Amino acid sequence: MALPFAKLSKAAKLRNYPAAMRKLMLEALFYLAWGRIMKMRPFAKVSPSLGDYMQETTYESDRDAHRQAVQISKALHLVSQTFSKQNIPALQLKGPVLAQLLYGDLSRRTSKDLDVLVPMDRIEAAEQALLELGYTKTQEVDRTLDKWKWRYNHESYTHERTGVEIELHWRLNGDAGAEQSFDDLWTRRQTMQFGGTSVHMLGKEDLLIYLAVHGARHAWFRLRWLADIDKLVRMDIDWELLARLVRQYKSSHIVGQAFLLAAALLETPVTPQMEVLMNQPRARDLARRVIVFIREKVSLCPEPETERLAQQYRSYQYALRTNGQKALFWWRKMTPDAWDMQTLPLPKPLHFMYYPLHPFLLLYRRNQRRNALQREVGQ
Numbered sequence: 001m002a003l004p005f006a007k008l009s010k011a012a013k014l015r016n017y018p019a020a021m022r023k024l025m026l027e028a029l030f031y032l033a034w035g036r037i038m039k040m041r042p043f044a045k046v047s048p049s050l051g052d053y054m055q056e057t058t059y060e061s062d063r064d065a066h067r068q069a070v071q072i073s074k075a076l077h078l079v080s081q082t083f084s085k086q087n088i089p090a091l092q093l094k095g096p097v098l099a100q101l102l103y104g105d106l107s108r109r110t111s112k113d114l115d116v117l118v119p120m121d122r123i124e125a126a127e128q129a130l131l132e133l134g135y136t137k138t139q140e141v142d143r144t145l146d147k148w149k150w151r152y153n154h155e156s157y158t159h160e161r162t163g164v165e166i167e168l169h170w171r172l173n174g175d176a177g178a179e180q181s182f183d184d185l186w187t188r189r190q191t192m193q194f195g196g197t198s199v200h201m202l203g204k205e206d207l208l209i210y211l212a213v214h215g216a217r218h219a220w221f222r223l224r225w226l227a228d229i230d231k232l233v234r235m236d237i238d239w240e241l242l243a244r245l246v247r248q249y250k251s252s253h254i255v256g257q258a259f260l261l262a263a264a265l266l267e268t269p270v271t272p273q274m275e276v277l278m279n280q281p282r283a284r285d286l287a288r289r290v291i292v293f294i295r296e297k298v299s300l301c302p303e304p305e306t307e308r309l310a311q312q313y314r315s316y317q318y319a320l321r322t323n324g325q326k327a328l329f330w331w332r333k334m335t336p337d338a339w340d341m342q343t344l345p346l347p348k349p350l351h352f353m354y355y356p357l358h359p360f361l362l363l364y365r366r367n368q369r370r371n372a373l374q375r376e377v378g379q
Helices: 008-016 019-038 041-046 048-058 062-085 095-103 120-132 182-187 204-217 224-233 239-248 252-266 272-278 281-295 307-320 323-334 338-343 348-378
Strands: 113-117 135-139 154-159 165-169 190-194 197-201
Touching: 062 095, 062 113, 062 120, 062 190, 062 197, 095 113, 095 190, 095 197, 095 224, 120 135, 120 154, 120 165, 204 224, 204 239, 204 252, 204 307, 224 252, 239 252, 239 272, 252 272, 252 281, 272 281, 281 307, 323 348, 338 348
Parallel strands: 113 165
Antiparallel strands: 135 154, 154 165, 190 197
């Protein structure tokens, strides 16, 4: 017969954590419960329909989301400690630290994984540290390709026991465009205390650009990404630094799009510096293009539900690219890649055949995706 106090055994395990971590976990549970009651109230204030949308998309399973949030917070604490002890510089891109920075508690922005950025020359060390912590690689890139660190930007790991996912990044973006060096990002970093451990994240200006690029790439189909922009621009932003960074890394059209959408949908206050970026014709065009994805609540993972939306999405993604990224895009279309090797495995002495075969393999994969999408819609 089970003792009536047996359920307290899990709570008793809290004694194994440092006092600061115990406090953090208890606060997390409190705020997550309170967040469940409030049901994203600020969004409902802006628009009843927007509040309903946020409830539907963010709280599909409150209990699972809350449990996962606590697990992710514990993982963040442990991974940050481990990387610090092994002298691996790491920047948290989103996750619990972003919720704490923008909203003041963990309930207001739940996360399904951790995104961690490390220098390129520390990828192997960071990977080994994660493996020793019980993580296994669940998504890896083909490292046999030349310059794989520039072709890709992250790999994924999942903890065997808790199921927590970590994306280990060595570049911010996967399009091989111009971006800040890790040393520059590290110089401008913010540091927060999280469970008694110092956790580093992007500086506000770098964070704003990163969140804008991330949201734009996914066509802002999750409105909470715009809520992040809304919260961030209300903070103490160095507008001169932001203007210099968006010019340097050719992202003014993307940041302008984010400002336009936030102002239109969330009534984000517009500063003169924001207005300069919002008035760009390209930013306005990009903002118009994503309205269909937001209005129709389109799921973009892995692709939109219909061929019409899929074509619109591909056209939109192409419009996001700079001229240099477009040139690189077409160059990559003309050269073999890992997908060719998966589609038609050839022995290494015959790898040169991938060059003449590449256009045909590319067309074959596109037809396969189109047929699969049509079958799924037909069902």
